[in-house]
Amino acid sequence: MEVRVFYNNDFELGKLIDLQPEGDIFPNGEALIYVVPSELEALISSGLKYQIEREDVKDFAENFWTSMDNTREAYHTYAEIVALADSLVAAFPDICEKHLFGTSVQGRELGALKITDNVTLNENEAEVMFDGGIHGDEIGCSENCIRFARDLCREYGIEPNITDLVDNREIWIYYMVNPDGRVADNRYNANGVDCNRDSGYMWDGWGGSSGVYSQPESKALRDCHYNRQFVVHTTYHSGTEYISHPWSYRSDQCPDYAHINQLAGEYSSSSGYANMEYGQGCTGMYPINGSTKDT
Ligand SMILES: [Zn+2]
Incomplete structure (x- = not known):
């Protein structure tokens, strides 16, 4: 309900x-x-x-696409997003590589695109990460990711800012964290767990999580972080219009609060939205434990 x-x-x-x-x-x-x-x-x-x-949320989910004419066509499905990711790798092999980190509860692909020049090398460049779709019913997020990946690939060598980013960063785009939830149009994964309460740092058993990294989807996201030193990680949701930064588990400020808050402010002012609010998750939105944001 x-x-x-x-x-x-x-x-x-x-x-x-x-x-x-x-x-x-x-x-x-x-x-x-x-x-x-x-x-x-x-x-x-x-x-x-x-x-x-x-x-009856289940009934609503099952009839979602038929009850809202034309909405479906505005968003790519799970299968289409995977196909788009593969097509970028095929069309731009010099700058785009796909990495897989496992499969979901129901066996769907959990992967990310690495977009950078000399894509097969691990260069001495800042690594940045974006992910989307941890809540399967927030369907704008994976769309955001795959379109961003497409823009980076297609505009490389044409648009100077994008060329500079691709040449001097290693950009990781983890396009769909919770594909089973996306297919079912459900916030949770196929085990009924909120994957954004399943991460290791300050985990507290929220959202049906039975233990730290209890789900294949959150484990895969963690594995993407292994062996990489991301300096910025942006995770997209579409439940609330707010740029939310750590901490979410407590109201105290994180050690690099000033720097993070400044970045959030720059993101807000350059977002194209008027008055896009930003601030600390715990105080600006609400406290949660076991989020990817804090981890
Ligand atoms: Zn969300």
Whole structure:
């Protein structure tokens, strides 16, 4: 069941967080969360105001594409995104290489594109990483990744900024973290786990995670980090419009807070969106444990 919950102040927000809700809490005083009957009872007991948005989320997911005309055509499917990734490797072999890190619970591909000059070498260049699709129902994220990869490849040697980036960075684009969730149009992976609560740092058993890196999808994402020294990692969501940076697990500032916050500010001002908000995840959005962001 999908439920919209309302909070008016920090006290009510605290009550909401105590429920460890699955879903997104927005800065505007609302949250959109997913509950089973026992969780709905806990929500009712909390006294928070709420309204039920969808009684049957499964039915909604199964009929999603047919109930929203033309939306589907705007986004590539899992299979199309994999095909696009492969086509970039085939068309631009000098600058684009695919690396696989395993398969999902249901056997789908977990991979990333490495885009740089001298792509087969590990050069002394800053490594940067982007990923998308850890929440399968946030379908804009993998789209963002694969289109970015396509733009980098196609504009290389033509557009000076892109040429400079490809020549002087090693750019990793991990295009779909949770393909089973994407195919099922579901936030969770096929084991019902929120992969963005399954990471190792300050893991606390949220989101159905039974242990640190308990899922193949989060393990694969971790493996992509092994043997690489990413200086920036951007992970795309499409639940909330907010540039959220560490920490998410606590309100204290991280050691390199000033630098990270400055980067977030530059991202905001150059994003093309007016007033794109940014800030620390825990205080600007809400506390979570076991996120890829903190890890
Ligand atoms: Zn998300």
